[in-house]
Amino acid sequence: MKTVGFEPRIVGILCNWCSYAGADLAGISRIKYPANIRILRVMCSGRVEPTFVLQAFASGADGVLVSGCHPGDCHYLEGNYKAFARKELLETLLEQMGIEKERFRLTWVSANEGELFARIVGEMVREIKKIGPFYLPKSWMHELQENKHGFHAEEKEAAVGGGVVER
Amino acid sequence: MSDIKVGVYVCHCGTNIADRVYVSGVAEFAGSLPNVVVARDNQYMCSDPGQEMIKKDIKEMNLNRIVVAACSPRMHEPTFRKCLESAGLNGYQFEMANIREHCSWVTEDAEEATEKAKALVAAAVARVPYHEALYERFTDMCSRTLVVGGGIAGIEAALKVAASGNQVVLVEKEPSIGGNMARWDKTFPTMDCAACILAPKMVAVSQNDNITLHTYSEIEKVEGFVGNFKVTIRKKARSVEMDKCTGCCLCYGKCPVKVPSEFEAGLGTRKAIYIPFPQAVPNKPVIDRATCTYFKNGKCGVCRKTCPTGAVNYEQEDELLVEEFGAIIVATGWQTFDPALGSQWGYGRYDNVYSAIQLERLVNASGPTKGKVVMKDGRSPKSIAVLHCIGSRDKNYHEYCSRLCCMSSLKLALLLKEKTKGEVYNFYIDIRSAGKGYEEFYNRVMEEGVHFIKGKGAEVIEKNGKLVVRAEDVFLGKYREVPVDMVILSTACEARSDAARVAQVFGIQRSRDGFFLEAHPKLEPLRTATEGIYIAGCCQGPKDIPDSVAQGAGAAAEALSLIAAGKVKISPVVAVVDANKCAGCKICLPLCAYKAISFDSISKVAAVNEALCKGCGTCAASCASKALNIKHFTDEQILAQIKEVLAV
């Protein structure tokens, strides 16, 4: 599916120490990248729960980027490993929901990789432009009307993963 | 939430933001958002007038939440928190929208940038109603400082901290402190002898009661955080008992093993039991187990037999020390580029092609030739070429300029001219002589008759039994083949080969060039992303001696200002458990890297030790009952932000 003039909306959830700083460096270095991404800060990529990603899609995002420190470089020792552990389950879940894999990315960007960050955003925008806008599945609409403050614990439980929930 | 009163302030940052973002339009838009009482724009929000504007509005309009749309929170969040507090508001009732680094500076199109800025502001406005007042706390700290690396930067840092009366532990990987500087002969631009200015400092370290020196030791593990680091130091087995050894040197006179000396850059030899150089501190030997005959096949033992005090101990084992420190200074230094990687320069192929560090040893009176500059066949060279930028300013190796080699090459050229009275040619791209007395030194070297050929030495080749440097004389626009007896390669200063491992041990990030990354390229040159861990000297990037000394002293000041406070601030951004929701599943317990979560066996719920919690939020992300949350990064706050950032 392709849409003419389609500008994807991407939510970026970045860890404070590496990726957010990397995105800052892209700015300091005046590296231009598409304005399609809106960046949020968390202290660690380990903070990012699947609910955040699902909420972003539910709120109309066409893509979600989660980015943390490189493996071994986590400011909190191993938070990024936890994020990585959740990734697989989240990807399976997104696949089951019919969300293309291009729409979600977990990357590692360090504080001095401004260029890399800009490149990742550029790539994501290009890829999502190819697959077109994300339309909310009908079943989700119902869920959303039910609760205004995001997902309930049940969905969350299903989506936590990372060896945390026994299934 | 009728009692929420938000003030929004949009910064122009001169033209930094206003060039791309229609600032007053963003302010106007913010004014229309829910809970917003006032929205203004200003030239510089961080300036006094900008801050005064916020304070005045807080007082006059009873604002209880503030949003500033400006630069990165990593820059000015503390500034504005203070501003709120001086107006009687809690500093955490505040949020920054980053419309500079993440918006105006990275977006080509002004319309798109303005739309993006609006979304970021809306998200911040949606977030602040969920903010709570939070309070920083203080905890006791350890007053000891760890200095890692005993080169000139580390030595300077250790001496400065020790002078304040505080305890320092200096850890050095090699058997002696002194670092690279100990190998130099003279120093530019004054030409004073390196050993003469370094040795007194090395001795001062060994004599200072406040400094504990661990040489032949490495850092294995760093745990804890600012104020209370727990560090594991591995003291490698020296095979010589330091308290028994008198440094009489009888042992290595008798040792039958001869291997190339690292200190002499392979030009001289040392024994398997050795003191790396005469002025070594401590001046006591070490056995290199990899080459020692006794350790290879159990035979020999000559050194043990020779030692009059019975200090040689083949059974000695590595020792692990676990010690506490308040601050850590990392000054692990640099290494020289291996010129053999560029086969065109003939290093390793032709006898008389030397690296700069080898020449340092060759011209040194205590070096392998007792300071005589001679070729491999013993003759004195009549003509010598010094090739600059070997491995530097070269995308095939290191793109950066190594900064110190121009001056070091000039110094070596002058020494060569003095010692050989021959013709000395410098092949260079540019001469970089920025520094006190440096340009004057360059002029002096020119006036001494050293030749300067602008043009990088492209290759060294043998022609009819003589070395020939091929290069373009750029000023003349002509190709030249300069026959010489000897070639000196002025090699790049590069990050140590173990820099990646060291960075991981200390939680330091590295820049693309491999060196350690400072917290801010201009304003925080000595800090790292980890509070309480500082960097000094060439581990951060190439530096000459004056700069390394200045950084060592600066890092000492950083450590001391931390220690002098006596207490460390603990961020209130920590995990909190809602005991009513906690199902007691214990999933969070193993997830915490700091072991900050325990299980209360009586109430059957998780409990967070705020002194240990660092606030990463991994536990909160994994709590199935939504009982765990991170203050200031709660689910509500983040979800509100996500929804709103997409609503615009």
Next chain:
Amino acid sequence: MRYAYYPGCSNHSSSIDYDESTKAVFSALGIRLIGLDDWNCCGTTAVSSVDPLVSMALSARNLALVENHGYETLAVTCNSCYSMLRRAGDYCRDSAFAPAMTSVLASVNRVCQGRVAVRHVLDLLVNDVGVAKIRAIVRYPLNGIKIAPYYGCLIGRPKASFDDSEFPTSMDELLSVVGLEVVPFDRKTKCCGSTLMTSKEDVALALNEEILNESVQRGADGIAVLCPMCHLNLDAYQSKINKKFKTSYNVPVLYFTQLLGMAMGIGEKDLGLFRATGARHKLLKKVSV
């Protein structure tokens, strides 16, 4: 094992002995070289100088043929062809000119995705076959002969491939396995001038003089080459060099495959040794002793 084989124009004329000896050696090792059907000239320096994109398109057509036949690897003997074909693969795969290349090839109904591994026969012998296997079938080790290994310029350029761009060592290894004494050789990858021999003869003769000079100074009995152009310039132009520089070079220049073949006991005829136009007998005589 089998590979698609691109002989290149020279191997059908001036370097036919390179073609013959390569095929003989590979056949002795039990490897099939399958000649590429209807291949065309790679374009080489000449066409690149007229129009770089035309030469890339010409090379890419060959790669398209290989892809079409379903081969993964293309064996190449000539350094120039090797460099051109590798570059063409890179252009089709990832460069700013990839779309242009695609449309040019599409105009003749060809597709090149740049998937083919373009590999020099030296690379195949050292890295796929391996020296152990070659050592095993050496019947007449060429002991007592000193050889200068001359790789030519394009074996590792513009991009280093299986060996260093300036100081490759893989042929040294191979030649010493068959008993030859390989002398150190600084001018291993210095250019022979290639087609400049035709248009700038004075300069090209000087380049070859330097190479011959080092080989003599190093005490080599001959020079091993792996490119038809190098062979032509070093071998056929020796008398001209002698005349110009008042020298008396009489240096045997052989393809490395011929030397390998000799050690393996492959007949002179199969190795094309009888086609020698230059000073070859000197070295051959030493071998038979």
Next chain:
Amino acid sequence: MFENAGVINESNLDREFVTQVASFPGGERIYSCLQCGTCSGSCQMSYAMDYTPRRLIEMTRVGMKKEVLSSKAIWYCAACYLCTVRCPRQVKLTEIMFALKSLALREKLYAGKEDSPVLYTVFLDVLKRFGRSHEGLLMTSFAMKTNPFRLLPLAPMGLRMLAKGKLRIIPARIRNVEEIRRLIQAAEEVRP
């Protein structure tokens, strides 16, 4: 203008020239050159060139189109890529030389007595006819267009090669010569 006068006539400079060269394959890094001279020092032909490779790069960036394209230097490049692999700024000098030669041919700015442009053009003509190169045909056509007497000293070598089966009298022709012609034409149309 450059060699004889001390002043460069700014109005004679072609500011578009560098853009034109940069648009060729591999030309884009021309802007990165730091003028260190590694290329010229590496080039074995530098000594014979009227301008060193480094200087050609700078002249191109300045816009001295006529001087660059009519220089002798560009025809000395044997395309050995030594400058390219050594360039500290990773400027693809050899590719830039191809671009300059190609432009010199297209704009007919090369010096009249240059042999290389003729050789390369003849080479392409042979290719268009047969799909492959043919040394004998190439040499004779080239000599006829430049100086037929240059064939004389080559004749013994040619005959020797003929006798040893190293030279064919009749050129090999590929089956799809027509395809080659169309391919060349299509490539010529997309050139920068």
